[in-house]
Amino acid sequence: MCATFVEDPALAAYERLAPFYDLYTESYDYERWLSKLEALALEHGLAGKRLLDVGCGTGKSFAPMLARGYEVVGCDISPAMVEKARETAAGRAQVLVADMRDLPPLGAFDLVTCLDDALNYVLSEDELCASLAGMAANLRPGGLLLFDLNTVANYRRLFAHDFAQESEGVFFCWRGEAEQDAAPGEVHSAVVEVFAHDGGE
Secondary structure: OOOOOOOOHHHHHHHHHHHHHHHHOOOOOHHHHHHHHHHHHHHOOOOOOEEEEEOOOOOOOOHHHHHOOOEEEEEEOOHHHHHHHHHHHOOOEEEEEOOHHHOOOOOOEEEEEEOOOHHHHOOOHHHHHHHHHHHHHOEEEEEEEEEOOOOHHHHHHHHHOEEEEEEOOEEEEEEEOOOOOOOOOOOOOEEEEEEOOOOOO
16 A cells, blocks of 8 residues: 655745745845844843744844844754755854754754744644644743734735736746635635746746
């Protein structure tokens, strides 16, 4: 009897998007965003500068924290994104491939972040519990976890529409597949198409 292999959709998407991700997100102001998140963490008792960035992508989400003197470990499900993050870190951070649903012990961190809606790819209660438990197990006593999620309003707005952008000769097309009356608890998706030159083609 043969087992059927089902490729993880997040892994499949980001393996393909990795070469273009920084262009696609070039308008994201990570410096401003991380400054506000750090201030929020400090307000809630953050003490220490050991950071674990779960779902770190190309490293843009931890780069501002490196500049602030944090000792950073990053992980992502996509080997291609991890390779880009290692380039971003330039030896200043440890970056490895890891699935947040099965997060290994990586240390005792003062702060764990899981940003850019990475938790939205966790589609069951069991996977969510496993992800949060893995992050909690990597916190030192009194450490803090910061994460973000899409709201239902975001699915009704962004995921129900199409839009396009172009940067440095690369054309991106977002096709939202949700309905404008998206309800809580539903699963929604979007398709990102990338049109770029490959060897002159």
